[in-house]
Amino acid sequence: MDTSTLPKAAELATRAARNPRWQPDAALPLHSEIFAPATQGVGAGAAFAFARQALAGGGVSVLEERSVLWVQDARAIKLGGRPYRAGLPENLRHRLIHVAAKTPEDALFAMEEGLRCRDLAVVVGEVAGNPRALDFTASRRLTLTAEKHGVPLLLVRLEAEADLSSARMRWRLTSAPSAPPRWNVAAPGRPAWHAELFRARAHPPGEWILRDEPERLAAERAPEIAPETTAPDHGDLVRGPGARSLAAL
Amino acid sequence: MAIWCADLALDRWRHSEGCQRGEGPDAAPLALITETAHGPRIDAANPAARAAGAAKGMMLADARTLCPAIEVRPSDPAGDLAFLERLALWAMRWGPWSAMDAPDGVLVDVTAVAHLFGGERRLLADVAARCAARGLATRAAIAPTAGAAWALAHFTGRGGERGAILSPDEDMQARLADLPVAALRLDNDVLLVLKRLGLKRLGDLAGIEEGRDRTGHNDIRGRDAIQRRFRNRKSPAANPLVRMDQLLGRVPEPLLPVVPVTTPMVQRRLMEPIRHRQLLDTVVSDLAQDMARTLEAKGEGARRLQLGLWRVDGQVLVRELEMAAATRDPDHMVRLFAERLDDIDAGFGIEMLRLRAAWSQPLGLDQSDLEAAAEQHGTSLAACMDRLTTRLGRGAVQRPVPRASHIPERAQGWQPPLEPEPAEQHQLAFHTRPLKLLDRPERISVLYAAPEGYPRRFSWRGEVCEVARVEGPERIAPEWWREKGSTRLRDYYRVEDEQGRRYWIYRNGLATDGRGGMPDWYLQGLFA
Numbered sequence: 105m106d107t108s109t110l111p112k113a114a115e116l117a118t119r120a121a122r123n124p125r126w127q128p129d130a131a132l133p134l135h136s137e138i139f140a141p142a143t144q145g146v147g148a149g150a151a152f153a154f155a156r157q158a159l160a161g162g163g164v165s166v167l168e169e170r171s172v173l174w175v176q177d178a179r180a181i182k183l184g185g186r187p188y189r190a191g192l193p194e195n196l197r198h199r200l201i202h203v204a205a206k207t208p209e210d211a212l213f214a215m216e217e218g219l220r221c222r223d224l225a226v227v228v229g230e231v232a233g234n235p236r237a238l239d240f241t242a243s244r245r246l247t248l249t250a251e252k253h254g255v256p257l258l259l260v261r262l263e264a265e266a267d268l269s270s271a272r273m274r275w276r277l278t279s280a281p282s283a284p285p286r287w288n289v290a291a292p293g294r295p296a297w298h299a300e301l302f303r304a305r306a307h308p309p310g311e312w313i314l315r316d317e318p319e320r321l322a323a324e325r326a327p328e329i330a331p332e333t334t335a336p337d338h339g340d341l342v343r344g345p346g347a348r349s350l351a352a353l
Numbered sequence: 354m355a356i357w358c359a360d361l362a363l364d365r366w367r368h369s370e371g372c373q374r375g376e377g378p379d380a381a382p383l384a385l386i387t388e389t390a391h392g393p394r395i396d397a398a399n400p401a402a403r404a405a406g407a408a409k410g411m412m413l414a415d416a417r418t419l420c421p422a423i424e425v426r427p428s429d430p431a432g433d434l435a436f437l438e439r440l441a442l443w444a445m446r447w448g449p450w451s452a453m454d455a456p457d458g459v460l461v462d463v464t465a466v467a468h469l470f471g472g473e474r475r476l477l478a479d480v481a482a483r484c485a486a487r488g489l490a491t492r493a494a495i496a497p498t499a500g501a502a503w504a505l506a507h508f509t510g511r512g513g514e515r516g517a518i519l520s521p522d523e524d525m526q527a528r529l530a531d532l533p534v535a536a537l538r539l540d541n542d543v544l545l546v547l548k549r550l551g552l553k554r555l556g557d558l559a560g561i562e563e564g565r566d567r568t569g570h571n572d573i574r575g576r577d578a579i580q581r582r583f584r585n586r587k588s589p590a591a592n593p594l595v596r597m598d599q600l601l602g603r604v605p606e607p608l609l610p611v612v613p614v615t616t617p618m619v620q621r622r623l624m625e626p627i628r629h630r631q632l633l634d635t636v637v638s639d640l641a642q643d644m645a646r647t648l649e650a651k652g653e654g655a656r657r658l659q660l661g662l663w664r665v666d667g668q669v670l671v672r673e674l675e676m677a678a679a680t681r682d683p684d685h686m687v688r689l690f691a692e693r694l695d696d697i698d699a700g701f702g703i704e705m706l707r708l709r710a711a712w713s714q715p716l717g718l719d720q721s722d723l724e725a726a727a728e729q730h731g732t733s734l735a736a737c738m739d740r741l742t743t744r745l746g747r748g749a750v751q752r753p754v755p756r757a758s759h760i761p762e763r764a765q766g767w768q769p770p771l772e773p774e775p776a777e778q779h780q781l782a783f784h785t786r787p788l789k790l791l792d793r794p795e796r797i798s799v800l801y802a803a804p805e806g807y808p809r810r811f812s813w814r815g816e817v818c819e820v821a822r823v824e825g826p827e828r829i830a831p832e833w834w835r836e837k838g839s840t841r842l843r844d845y846y847r848v849e850d851e852q853g854r855r856y857w858i859y860r861n862g863l864a865t866d867g868r869g870g871m872p873d874w875y876l877q878g879l880f881a
Contacts, residue, residue, distance in 0.1 A: 143813070143814055143816065143854070143879075144854050144855075144879060145787065145788045145789045145855070145878075145879035145880050145881045146881065148788060148789065148881065149788050149880075149881020150881070152881075153881075171734060171770075181792065182792070184789055184791075184879060185789040185790050185791035185792060185878070185879060186789060186790060186792065187753060187788070187789055187790075188753075188761075188765060188786060188787055188788060188789055188790040188878060189753040189754070189755060189765050190755070190761075190764065190765070190782075190786035191785070191786035191787045191788040191789070191790075191878070191880070192788065197753075198774065200752065200753060201738075201750065201751075201752050201770045202750075202751055202752065202753060202767075203741060203745065203749060203750050204745075204748075204749045204751075205745060205749060206745075206749075210744070210745055210749075213744060213745075214741055214745065214750075217732075217737055217740050217741055218737065218741075220731050220732050220737065221731055221732050221733070221734055221736075221737035222731030222732065222733070223731075223733055223734035223737070224734070224737070253731045255731070278852070278853075279852060279853035279854050279855065280852075280853040281821065281849070281851070281852070281853040282822075282849060282853060282855070284822075288824060290822055290823065290824070291822055291823070291824035291847065292822045292823075292824060292847055292848065292849035292855050292880070295855070295880065295881040296853060297853075298853075316881065
């Protein structure tokens with residue numbers, strides 16, 4: 105048995121370890137997937153919110169200004185557009201590096217090279233659809249690279265089916281109505297998302313409304329609470345008829 | 354060293370016909386012609402035609418009367434020039450840089466190079482052998498100045514090899530005194546003037562310059578007299594005095610090399626031409642190691658590397674590489690080159706490789722062995738950017754930077770990832786901007802608009818959005834100093850629909866601005 109996967113005593117002392125349900129200050133696994141519709145900016149926004157939460161909580165000093173790599177394939181750019189500097193989080197603006205890959209293969213290459221780089225804080229990938237190149241092998245490869253070099257990867261999947269993947273946490277996100285801002289209640293407020301964690305190693309699945317507060321990520325229970333499953337979900341490798349079967353690989 | 358291809362045009366024609374000198378089609382009298390305003394004129398004539406009386410510069414009609422059997426082909430001056438450029442590149446095998454000497458010569462700098470070939474005589478023999486193998490009739494000469502080498506190459510028919518080498522300790526003026534004034538590379542009309550003045554040999558001209566004529570009588574005003582005669586000729590080709598000074602090395606003569614001169618360079622000559630990728634990789638890795646040592650000695654790192662591969666058949670393949678930050682890590686170079694060598698066609702083999710750092714920057718000594726360190730701690734940012742740029746292209750890896758503009762899509766520019774950000778006036782952050790901007794604003798159809806002007810319901814990409822919250826308008830006027838007067842202003846709204854989708858939409862113009870009909874609505878950005 106691999107003892108390194110077991111929780112350490114120091115981790116068990118924290119609140120997050122005693123409560124297996126996911127909390128915003130839980131540790132960010134090194135490879136997460138976020139499924140989001142392509143007509144919304146939800147995926148990248150949530151990815152940056154997760155990354156910020158993890159980097160702030162993980163004890164990584166913010167003074168150490170490392171770059172952030174944002175990889176998009178051509179279809180993701182066509183569907184959802186390119187990053188816009190003036191709309192990025194304030195502390196990320198000057199250290200974003202954008203990679204416009206033509207094909208999903210190139211995007212996977214760029215993500216893997218990014219994960220190998222010690223000078224990057226986080227790698228955010230955006231891949232549209234279910235390309236053939238992004239199969240379980242590629243996904244496993246990314247996980248291993250991320251875990252070897254300790255650079256977190258947040259892979260945003262636009263308009264994609266949840267097929268086989270080795271991501272440690274898989275989210276399905278859509279936008280949610282935002283809280284009205286203080287000074288103009290008629291205006292849209294800070295981003296809010298309806299998040300469904302449907303597969304994770306360490307946490308049972310659940311649904312939340314995530315709110316991107318100025319300093320942190322706030323989570324509240326979704327209005328309709330899913331049936332409680334306390335045991336961690338290890339199954340669910342092949343989903344529904346839409347997912348690719350093993351024979352198709 | 355000057356190399357003169359005496360019969361460049363004819364040699365090229367023979368090569369295209371695939372025949373040897375004086376055999377096959379070349380045995381009959383033949384001339385290469387160009388059409389001029391006065392009829393066809395002969396550019397070059399082969400030995401048979403020359404024997405029959407045809408000469409360069411003659412009208413074809415005159416030549417036909419002398420030799421009715423003469424064949425003609427059109428000449429190809431542009432092709433000759435292109436060939437000469439390739440020849441100049443190829444001639445860099447004998448020296449670090451070479452210059453074209455149009456229309457039919459090449460100049461190579463062989464300063465302190467000859468000993469590598471076993472002396473100047475052997476170098477000239479090598480030149481003659483290599484050129485003969487390519488079917489080129491050449492004459493080469495080595496001299497301390499380019500002008501002297503040119504004169505010797507063109508005008509020392511006799512004397513053989515011995516006559517073609519002028520060493521620096523010889524008396525240059527005495528050696529060259531017997532050459533005709535045409536050896537000064539002058540224009541034809543200047544040559545005519547000199548002929549009329551009775552100055553036929555370089556010795557005559559030099560004598561006048563020094564103030565003595567052929568009888569030894571002193572006349573100190575000689576040089577002044579020639580100076581006055583050519584006082585308004587500034588270009589060297591029109592002024593014999595300037596050319597004479599260049600010939601003797603009294604004034605510098607700048608030459609334009611075919612490849613700009615740069616310093617760090619390593620090369621490998623191979624005993625056997627290589628044809629296989631595996632061997633090529635080995636040699637490239639050797640070169641990279643040599644280059645790393647060379648750069649380390651200079652305290653520099655390479656930003657741009659150029660790998661030249663000399664093929665047996667005279668072709669030179671060049672592969673370039675540019676790096677995001679100065680480096681001299683041999684493994685990194687090899688890794689980057691490995692991707693660029695996939696499409697190399699070795700032909701009959703590659704006999705020489707040369708690696709040049711065309712652009713280098715100072716780089717302090719630091720920890721070596723980055724590749725092993727990369728296994729442990731990951732690569733550095735610069736190395737990562739290099740790998741991405743080499744595979745995906747330079748336009749694919751970029752960093753967004755602010756630009757001075759009000760128009761949202763123009764307020765952001767892109768630049769290479771590791772360049773410093775340009776100095777920028779602080780941007781005013783009154784308004785929230787979207788996280789992502791579409792490459793082109795997409796038109797939305799408004800189904801129902803509120804009286805205040807913003808849409809209450811619109812459809813985009815086939816989905817209907819019921820607007821629940823809105824902020825706006827934020828009016829952005831067109832930039833009149835950049836755009837046409839008919840450009841319409843934009844009223845931006847930040848909207849959120851009932852499901853929480855947040856968009857940035859704008860109305861292009863006002864109904865009453867007189868710049869077109871009813872304004873259209875566009876969706877430009879997506880909020881998180």
